[in-house]
Amino acid sequence: xxxKIVLLLLAAxxxxxxxxxxxxxxxxxxxxxxKSELVTSAEQLFTEFxxxxxxxxxxxVGKIVTVSGKVRESSKMEDGTPKVLLETGSDFGVSCExxxxxxxxxxxxxxxxxxxxxxxxxxxxxxxxxxxxVVVE
Amino acid sequence: xxxxxxxLTISLSTRHMKKxxxxxxxxxxxxIPASAQKFFTRDAKVQFNSDTPMEKIEAVNKSGTAIIxxxxxxxxxxxxxxxxxxxxALMQEHFNENYMESSKFPNATxxxxxxDLSSVNFGKDGxxxxxxxxxxxxxxxxxxxxxxxxLTIGGGAITIKSDFTVACADYNIQIPGxxxxxxxxxxxxxxxxxxxxxx
Numbered sequence: 001x002x003x004k005i006v007l008l009l010l011a012a013x014x015x016x017x018x019x020x021x022x023x024x025x026x027x028x029x030x031x032x033x034x035k036s037e038l039v040t041s042a043e044q045l046f047t048e049f050x051x052x053x054x055x056x057x058x059x060x061v062g063k064i065v066t067v068s069g070k071v072r073e074s075s076k077m078e079d080g081t082p083k084v085l086l087e088t089g090s091d092f093g094v095s096c097e098x099x100x101x102x103x104x105x106x107x108x109x110x111x112x113x114x115x116x117x118x119x120x121x122x123x124x125x126x127x128x129x130x131x132x133x134v135v136v137e
Numbered sequence: 138x139x140x141x142x143x144x145l146t147i148s149l150s151t152r153h154m155k156k157x158x159x160x161x162x163x164x165x166x167x168x169i170p171a172s173a174q175k176f177f178t179r180d181a182k183v184q185f186n187s188d189t190p191m192e193k194i195e196a197v198n199k200s201g202t203a204i205i206x207x208x209x210x211x212x213x214x215x216x217x218x219x220x221x222x223x224x225x226a227l228m229q230e231h232f233n234e235n236y237m238e239s240s241k242f243p244n245a246t247x248x249x250x251x252x253d254l255s256s257v258n259f260g261k262d263g264x265x266x267x268x269x270x271x272x273x274x275x276x277x278x279x280x281x282x283x284x285x286x287x288l289t290i291g292g293g294a295i296t297i298k299s300d301f302t303v304a305c306a307d308y309n310i311q312i313p314g315x316x317x318x319x320x321x322x323x324x325x326x327x328x329x330x331x332x333x334x335x336x
Binding site: 023024025026027028029057058061062077078079081083095097100120121122123124125126127129131132 | 179180182199200201202215216217218219220222223224225226227229233239240243244
């Protein structure tokens with residue numbers, strides 16, 4: 001009986017430990033598999049932040065947002081991470097930094113191209129910034 | 138009476154002319170255009186790491202904004218907390234939801250100025266050791282700090298680098314007991330940004 005209890009405890013400990021190890025070491029998943037919570041246009045998203053940053057922060061920050069807009073600038077950051085700035089009709093744009101955990105089919109876009117991107121909204125820092133973006137085909 | 142531009146009435150001797158040409162050439166050779174006063178970037182890199190024997194935690198934010206006014210030495214930095222990229226999912230989640238509460242406090246800022254503006258010649262290429270004093274705001278808590286750094290003038294741009302530490306307790310960042318051994322009490326922060334003249 002005691003042997004059984006010890007074995008059961010050992011098994012439970014092993015399972016618990018494995019689950020904890022898996023959760024602790026799990027990598028940040030690709031944005032491609034994440035479900036979009038809000039859909040909007042770059043112009044609408046920027047306007048909401050420009051008009052009422054607090055309300056827009058509550059609505060968008062931390063949410064997975066799908067944004068459509070016209071490319072103003074397509075560039076690569078110093079470490080090679082692609083970045084796209086979408087037009088908003090103002091001096092500032094919606095800045096989308098590409099997801100490092102996704103293999104992107106295209107990363108270079110001509111200015112004026114219509115593009116739909118999905119990423120996690122980080123908030124307003126001159127531009128509205130979207131982190132870990134992927135192109136939505 | 139007709140007003141004449143005094144500049145036009147100055148008759149330049151050859152010696153004066155030479156001086157003027159030399160002055161103009163010197164202006165052109167300046168590392169930074171004489172008109173440039175404010176330098177700016179959208180790609181400031183802010184990296185932090187927490188090293189304990191139990192765990193090494195690293196994250197980077199490559200989309201910070203930074204601006205410096207070379208006339209006054211004033212500068213402002215801002216990063217969005219949600220834009221810190223981690224390798225491990227659970228670390229990213231805990232960082233945003235439990236420690237930094239990024240939905241409530243979406244950004245971290247620093248507003249300050251160089252302590253000794255006269256020690257930097259913005260017109261001459263080179264690397265200058267500087268100190269910056271100002272207000273850091275993290276997790277909704279403001280604190281006066283002074284941090285060392287280097288300021289490199291070259292190629293018409295200003296590169297700023299700084300390494301400093303941030304104590305979690307100073308900014309009311311609570312680390313729960315379960316993971317206390319895995320997270321350092323003082324976090325090492327590394328900042329690097331290349332600022333270009335504002336157009």
